Amino acid sequence: MALKSIRQAINEALFQEMRRDPRVVVIGEDVAGGAATAGERDCAGGVFGTTKGLIAEFGEGRVIDTPITESAIMGAAAGAAVAGLRPVAELMFCDFLGVCFDQIFNQAAKFRYMFGGKAKTPLVIRTTIGAGRGSAAQHSQSLYHIFTSIPGLKCVVPSNAYDAKGLLISAIRDDDPVVFCEHKLMYDLQTEVPDEPYRIPFGEASVVREGDDVTIVALSRMVHYSLEAALALAREGIECEIIDPRTTSPLDEETILESLERTGRLLVVDEATPRCGLAVDIAALAADKAFAALKAPPKRVTAPFTPVPFAPSLEKLYIPSPERIAAAVREVVGYRR
Amino acid sequence: MSGPITALTMPKWGLVMSEGKIVSWKKRQGESFAAGEEILEIETTKITNVMEMPQAGHLRRILAAEGATLPVGALLAVIAPENASDTEIDAFVAGFAAPEAAAESASVAAPAPQMVEVGGRRLSYLELGEGEGTPLLFLHGFGADLNSWMFVQPALAVARRTIALDLPGHGGSAKELGKGDAAEMAEAALGALEALGVAHVHLAGHSLGGGVAAFLACRRPEKVKSLSLLASAGLGPEINAAFTEGFIRASRRREAQEALSLLVHDPALLSRRMVEDVLRYKRLDGVERALEQVAEAWFGGGRQRLDLRDEIAALNLPVQVIWGREDRIIPLAHAEALQGKLPVHILEGAGHLPHMERAEATAGLLEAFASV
Amino acid sequence: MQLSRDTLLKAYRQMSTIRHFEERVQEEFAKGGIPGFVHLYAGEEASAVGTCLHLSAEDHIASTHRGHGHSIAKGCDVERMMLEIFGKKEGLCAGKGGSMHIADLGQGMLGANGIVGGAPPLAVGAALAAKTLGNGSVAVAFTGDGGSSQGTTFEALNLAVVLQLPAIFIFENNEDGESTGWRYAVGSGDIAARVRGFGLPSVKIDGDDFFAVYEAAGEAVARARRGEGPSAIEVETVRFFGHHSGDPQRYRSREDVLKLREERDCIKKFRLRVTAAGLLERAELDAIDRENAALIERAVARARAAPPPEDAALLTDVYLAY
Numbered sequence A: 001m002a003l004k005s006i007r008q009a010i011n012e013a014l015f016q017e018m019r020r021d022p023r024v025v026v027i028g029e030d031v032a033g034g035a036a037t038a039g040e041r042d043c044a045g046g047v048f049g050t051t052k053g054l055i056a057e058f059g060e061g062r063v064i065d066t067p068i069t070e071s072a073i074m075g076a077a078a079g080a081a082v083a084g085l086r087p088v089a090e091l092m093f094c095d096f097l098g099v100c101f102d103q104i105f106n107q108a109a110k111f112r113y114m115f116g117g118k119a120k121t122p123l124v125i126r127t128t129i130g131a132g133r134g135s136a137a138q139h140s141q142s143l144y145h146i147f148t149s150i151p152g153l154k155c156v157v158p159s160n161a162y163d164a165k166g167l168l169i170s171a172i173r174d175d176d177p178v179v180f181c182e183h184k185l186m187y188d189l190q191t192e193v194p195d196e197p198y199r200i201p202f203g204e205a206s207v208v209r210e211g212d213d214v215t216i217v218a219l220s221r222m223v224h225y226s227l228e229a230a231l232a233l234a235r236e237g238i239e240c241e242i243i244d245p246r247t248t249s250p251l252d253e254e255t256i257l258e259s260l261e262r263t264g265r266l267l268v269v270d271e272a273t274p275r276c277g278l279a280v281d282i283a284a285l286a287a288d289k290a291f292a293a294l295k296a297p298p299k300r301v302t303a304p305f306t307p308v309p310f311a312p313s314l315e316k317l318y319i320p321s322p323e324r325i326a327a328a329v330r331e332v333v334g335y336r337r
Numbered sequence B: 001m002s003g004p005i006t007a008l009t010m011p012k013w014g015l016v017m018s019e020g021k022i023v024s025w026k027k028r029q030g031e032s033f034a035a036g037e038e039i040l041e042i043e044t045t046k047i048t049n050v051m052e053m054p055q056a057g058h059l060r061r062i063l064a065a066e067g068a069t070l071p072v073g074a075l076l077a078v079i080a081p082e083n084a085s086d087t088e089i090d091a092f093v094a095g096f097a098a099p100e101a102a103a104e105s106a107s108v109a110a111p112a113p114q115m116v117e118v119g120g121r122r123l124s125y126l127e128l129g130e131g132e133g134t135p136l137l138f139l140h141g142f143g144a145d146l147n148s149w150m151f152v153q154p155a156l157a158v159a160r161r162t163i164a165l166d167l168p169g170h171g172g173s174a175k176e177l178g179k180g181d182a183a184e185m186a187e188a189a190l191g192a193l194e195a196l197g198v199a200h201v202h203l204a205g206h207s208l209g210g211g212v213a214a215f216l217a218c219r220r221p222e223k224v225k226s227l228s229l230l231a232s233a234g235l236g237p238e239i240n241a242a243f244t245e246g247f248i249r250a251s252r253r254r255e256a257q258e259a260l261s262l263l264v265h266d267p268a269l270l271s272r273r274m275v276e277d278v279l280r281y282k283r284l285d286g287v288e289r290a291l292e293q294v295a296e297a298w299f300g301g302g303r304q305r306l307d308l309r310d311e312i313a314a315l316n317l318p319v320q321v322i323w324g325r326e327d328r329i330i331p332l333a334h335a336e337a338l339q340g341k342l343p344v345h346i347l348e349g350a351g352h353l354p355h356m357e358r359a360e361a362t363a364g365l366l367e368a369f370a371s372v
Numbered sequence C: 001m002q003l004s005r006d007t008l009l010k011a012y013r014q015m016s017t018i019r020h021f022e023e024r025v026q027e028e029f030a031k032g033g034i035p036g037f038v039h040l041y042a043g044e045e046a047s048a049v050g051t052c053l054h055l056s057a058e059d060h061i062a063s064t065h066r067g068h069g070h071s072i073a074k075g076c077d078v079e080r081m082m083l084e085i086f087g088k089k090e091g092l093c094a095g096k097g098g099s100m101h102i103a104d105l106g107q108g109m110l111g112a113n114g115i116v117g118g119a120p121p122l123a124v125g126a127a128l129a130a131k132t133l134g135n136g137s138v139a140v141a142f143t144g145d146g147g148s149s150q151g152t153t154f155e156a157l158n159l160a161v162v163l164q165l166p167a168i169f170i171f172e173n174n175e176d177g178e179s180t181g182w183r184y185a186v187g188s189g190d191i192a193a194r195v196r197g198f199g200l201p202s203v204k205i206d207g208d209d210f211f212a213v214y215e216a217a218g219e220a221v222a223r224a225r226r227g228e229g230p231s232a233i234e235v236e237t238v239r240f241f242g243h244h245s246g247d248p249q250r251y252r253s254r255e256d257v258l259k260l261r262e263e264r265d266c267i268k269k270f271r272l273r274v275t276a277a278g279l280l281e282r283a284e285l286d287a288i289d290r291e292n293a294a295l296i297e298r299a300v301a302r303a304r305a306a307p308p309p310e311d312a313a314l315l316t317d318v319y320l321a322y
């Protein structure tokens, strides 16, 4: 099976779904690029290259470059979705949620329920998350917890190319609005990815590593940092189980709880800020539904409660590191009442 | 000191194994073991297997803790005579060639499946080995793929060319099917052999693949040197429909786990990875439909449609039957009914997957058959 | 319009500072050491300088991701800007903001901005403060051709008109927004005319011509100071570099890019005009260039050598209890 990067996996999923279903359209800023310029059309293919090549096969009618106009992009995609298309709208950086939130959370997310179950809103919003590129406070956030907190939205946060392709195809075939969060530093990360289209169901976590001493729940880039920490810890005789929920809404509570029944110890690792986020949510899940199994208080490793700093040294401190994860695991494992 | 100090290292079972997890030691440090005795349980990416010691010895020091995941070649324990001193053991451990080297050799690219086009259909196969012997073709069971032979194919490949085929609708082969019945599958297998320049072949088929192999042998006996049927279809009407239906329906880990656990004598042996591999296959577009077609063609109404018992008995070539004592998919009775007519080997400690649960024993039986 | 010798010298000095700054940042970025990405303003200097020469520190501007030029024209310290771009402790924002967030409230610089369309509402707010406080100051929003289509921009324009605020909207039409041509993204094909529809005076001027910018901005600022409400100016300009440092610019033709510096250089045109008219000597302009080169050299040397923020700075400047 071929190794493919997350970028390739996403691109392939888009190609395959657009071939399969003429209602699938891609819309966003610079998704092709070069419109009304003297240079090449499709010179961008999305600022991260994920939509490259689509316009040559599907044309301007289905690969739609827009002005810089996020509210209208999101709203138009939501409107088109209820009117018969299956748009994949791109929000270049999740930080730009700020200028289009209404169309996502008051409109798209609410249609199905608010209209008494009559509406289908097969909309995918692809967006990017993550710090680590020196992009500072307005281009580095991980805001999936905001999407997760909104009834009516589904939220996908893949950590590898195999998951990215299968989850994106599921998202496109889903009849509810789905926000698909891609980490900017992981686009080149490769895994084996089948050439055929396939679907990964939402709400099914992936157990990335098995271990009996502590359960680490991590998303996106933090899955890899947790694995790094787990390798170091294994040398100390601590075996970590690492669970990647893959979708934060719906969340696979069962896999987390089952693991906790065995390990009795929980660490949640999250690149997002600490308040009202996934780490709190999952820690609360443990307290609520696995209290009897817990041998230590659930612990969280998150970004600090600050915006993302610019200076590389500060940004490095900002992002949870394998060392911080390992230290937290030692603390959880060493806990005595 | 009598006898050498030797290393017990993480074995490489099958081609893709790069690491294994110590599930449990069946002997304690300081204990002796006899030849053929089970000493250790190791979980691989597919299934948990036991490590049997080829000769008697003394387990002087255990270095790998239960639960640890280690690369192929890593030092697990030291085998040494009782009178070897601790200092000698220490020196041996300290001087043991770094597992880096072993890990490196383990990561040498495993042979990859290839594609062959037969009648406009892409079929995937894994070819291993070369030699004088007549080539051997492996045909897997319902919903499985060529990887199910990973524990036996390398052993058989020592003396001959071996080909493990993904049947139509399965593994890396095209998912589009006609009827998905034995005739279609046998034709595909025959086409693959022709394309690969194989004139005569030993056949080993498991479950549905056994049915295909038997069908092929009955229709084209001149091509077939021998036929090994493992927990095979086509030998009686009964089949556990709970498995086939559950397998088709399963889209989540829990459901898949439930269905797959029927395959093995001890569900604890199933690794999460094996379940995940099955799900990865089942998630592909077209697979569910292909499986439904195959199930309908082979087991529609919960009964096997193919019955080759009489034809097999009349075959003028060597045929053997291998079955797990605790098979919960196709009843052992199908094998027992053939006792007296054909060589029938019933393996203890195996369910429906003798080639995985009792890989060494199965490989031995296949080798004995393929080398005549 | 007759400009004093001092004003002309000041204008040249600022444009030259911006040009030297940006050319050098481009070089330094390629060498490594500047984190993230930078959007360079070279080619557009007349717009920032022609506008900001009418402003004092009491007036506010709100800028874009391409904000170095606006910051320099508004009086930000060049060395501390460079320190900021390098992510250093003594940077204008203590190394926490970087190129895209340079701000100096003491100079009335409300910040470069990572959000396209982020600036216009903020400038409207500053204009509202000016009007409410009655201090006679004005506020300027810089926006690109791309940003001119953002909803926040439209809302800000309308609000400024409704409240009759002392706000000036400068639309720097440098032809491309990332890789998308303005003729595609601006549906009506005319930014200035579209803005006029909101009910404010709006002109289109040649941004290569410093004097045109200076004159139009002067009128707009004066109108605002007189309490006659907002105005807008579309400045037709170009950026010499790509969208950001390292942009392969395949949306432009190579010939076009090469011609830009020949044909569309606002600083060159300024020099020609003032020397031809005998207003300034070539030698004094060259001297300014040399001073700027030395200034930037110092700034880079200092920025490279300077210490990063202390680790503790991660947790300061935010109300924080966790």
Ligand SMILES: Cc1ncc(C[n+]2csc(CCOP(=O)(O)OP(=O)(O)O)c2C)c(N)n1
Binding pocket: A029, A068, A070, A092, A096, A099, C064, C065, C066, C114, C115, C116, C117, C143, C144, C145, C146, C147, C148, C174, C175, C176, C177, C178, C243
């Ligand atoms: C709300 C928002 N959408 C998109 C972007 C990404 N982006 C940054 S600059 C830019 C192009 C801006 O074009 P324009 O306004 O013409 O300014 P220029 O870069 O040409 O100076 C885009 C799309 C952003 N930063 N903010």
